[in-house]
Amino acid sequence: MEIKIYISLIVFCIGLLSGLPVFWAFLGSIFLILSLTGFSLTFVASSFYHSLNSPVFMAITFFLLAGAVMAKSGVAEKILAFSSLFVGKVKGGMISVGIMASYIFGALTGSSIPCVAALIPLLVDPLEKIYGYEKRYTAAVLCVSAPLGYLIPPSVPVLIYCLLAKQSVAAVFLSTIIPGTLLCLGYLMLNYFISDNYRHDTKSDKKSENEIGGDSIENLNSTLIKKKLKIVYEALPALGTPILIFVGIYGGICTPSEAGAVAVVYTVFIGLMVYRKLNRKNLLSITYESVVTVGMIYVLIAFGIVLGRVFARLGIPQIFAESILETFKSKFMILIMMDLVLFILGMFIDATPTMIILVPLMIPIMNTIDVNLVHFGAIFVLTEAIAVITPPFAITLFASARLSKVPYNELIGPILHYLLIVAIPVLLLTTFIPALSCWLPTLFMGSKVVGSW
Numbered sequence: 001m002e003i004k005i006y007i008s009l010i011v012f013c014i015g016l017l018s019g020l021p022v023f024w025a026f027l028g029s030i031f032l033i034l035s036l037t038g039f040s041l042t043f044v045a046s047s048f049y050h051s052l053n054s055p056v057f058m059a060i061t062f063f064l065l066a067g068a069v070m071a072k073s074g075v076a077e078k079i080l081a082f083s084s085l086f087v088g089k090v091k092g093g094m095i096s097v098g099i100m101a102s103y104i105f106g107a108l109t110g111s112s113i114p115c116v117a118a119l120i121p122l123l124v125d126p127l128e129k130i131y132g133y134e135k136r137y138t139a140a141v142l143c144v145s146a147p148l149g150y151l152i153p154p155s156v157p158v159l160i161y162c163l164l165a166k167q168s169v170a171a172v173f174l175s176t177i178i179p180g181t182l183l184c185l186g187y188l189m190l191n192y193f194i195s196d197n198y199r200h201d202t203k204s205d206k207k208s209e210n211e212i213g214g215d216s217i218e219n220l221n222s223t224l225i226k227k228k229l230k231i232v233y234e235a236l237p238a239l240g241t242p243i244l245i246f247v248g249i250y251g252g253i254c255t256p257s258e259a260g261a262v263a264v265v266y267t268v269f270i271g272l273m274v275y276r277k278l279n280r281k282n283l284l285s286i287t288y289e290s291v292v293t294v295g296m297i298y299v300l301i302a303f304g305i306v307l308g309r310v311f312a313r314l315g316i317p318q319i320f321a322e323s324i325l326e327t328f329k330s331k332f333m334i335l336i337m338m339d340l341v342l343f344i345l346g347m348f349i350d351a352t353p354t355m356i357i358l359v360p361l362m363i364p365i366m367n368t369i370d371v372n373l374v375h376f377g378a379i380f381v382l383t384e385a386i387a388v389i390t391p392p393f394a395i396t397l398f399a400s401a402r403l404s405k406v407p408y409n410e411l412i413g414p415i416l417h418y419l420l421i422v423a424i425p426v427l428l429l430t431t432f433i434p435a436l437s438c439w440l441p442t443l444f445m446g447s448k449v450v451g452s453w
Helices: 002-017 022-037 042-052 056-071 075-087 093-109 113-131 135-145 156-165 169-175 177-198 225-250 256-274 280-314 316-327 331-348 351-368 373-387 395-404 408-432 435-445
Strands: none
Touching: 002 022, 022 042, 022 280, 042 280, 056 113, 056 156, 056 225, 056 256, 056 280, 075 093, 075 113, 075 225, 093 113, 093 135, 093 177, 113 135, 113 395, 135 177, 135 395, 135 408, 156 169, 156 280, 156 351, 156 373, 169 177, 169 225, 169 256, 169 373, 169 435, 177 373, 177 408, 177 435, 225 256, 256 280, 280 316, 280 351, 316 331, 316 351, 331 351, 331 373, 331 408, 351 373, 373 408, 373 435, 395 408, 408 435
């Protein structure tokens, strides 16, 4: 039996490494395991159906659609202006504006790609021409900041984790806020100290009428109260989205799925009626793209869950857990190993298939060493947020290079500064200090929902 299992797993890994679409790797492994072990193929159909029968899928759909609408509705320009009120005047301030905008915009989109797609075209060229910041530095900072959307609710990776681990969506949403905020603050501090190394002299000391997304640099840095109030006023509709979601979920008014539906209606309204960047044509285009994305995620998750159930029937999670526990005797080493495995796999595979593969395998280990599953969710999502910007293969890094027209290899140097000095230390703190991820959900949801930590 074990030899057959190993053959199937080897075939699955070969499929992934050869560039075969993850869907086909899952499907091929399922049929190979079933044929080798003698299970009935009817198991696949029933498991596929039941894996999709979850309200969390509705939440994923609504939040993805709301994020796509926000990304193309003129929100990014208002968020940039709003962010400049807080950090625009400090050393390295305009780069810090990009970090803050990523933090806020991430809370609206819940993903990294819409963030770089919206902010890189607005900032990279203007900040080089006006303030002298090298394109590679601006693009690199926006690249490392974009995955903050994984950590600031609503987050699609969190929803997928909750679906697989059967944890409270509201609790895991809250668990990533403090790690995400620490990451943002760390990026701001590091930028303060190193930004001058990536800056050359320009005419930026003079006021410029060059525009970033419709607002002049003079407007963005203005100290006049009237202009500041205007910036805040124009940003309020965009900031209303996370407020609606938070109040709805944690006020007990609606479920996460209902909050996602409300977010879609609200974002479409402000895109059409307030910012007026949406119209019938691009709204249909956004809906089509979202449906395709959702369909891909559904198929991946469904077949991933089917494969996980096959593994469970064969006892693979228990075999995996026993081998890990026999190899690593201390909780410290197991957690370090877990971070390393998640990090390395996340460098080559997107967050969704990584979760589908590893969450069912690692939960028995976490239960054995008494790691709270809400805490584990925060660790998992944070690791994936870091992995998607880590060379050699990182989808957000590739997108940043393409959008900024900066060669891939030129982004690696600045990115490594942020990874080694900020991101990795925050990951280790989150891994070994459960309070960073469990205190806030316990405060709002109670220990009965979160559990002991």
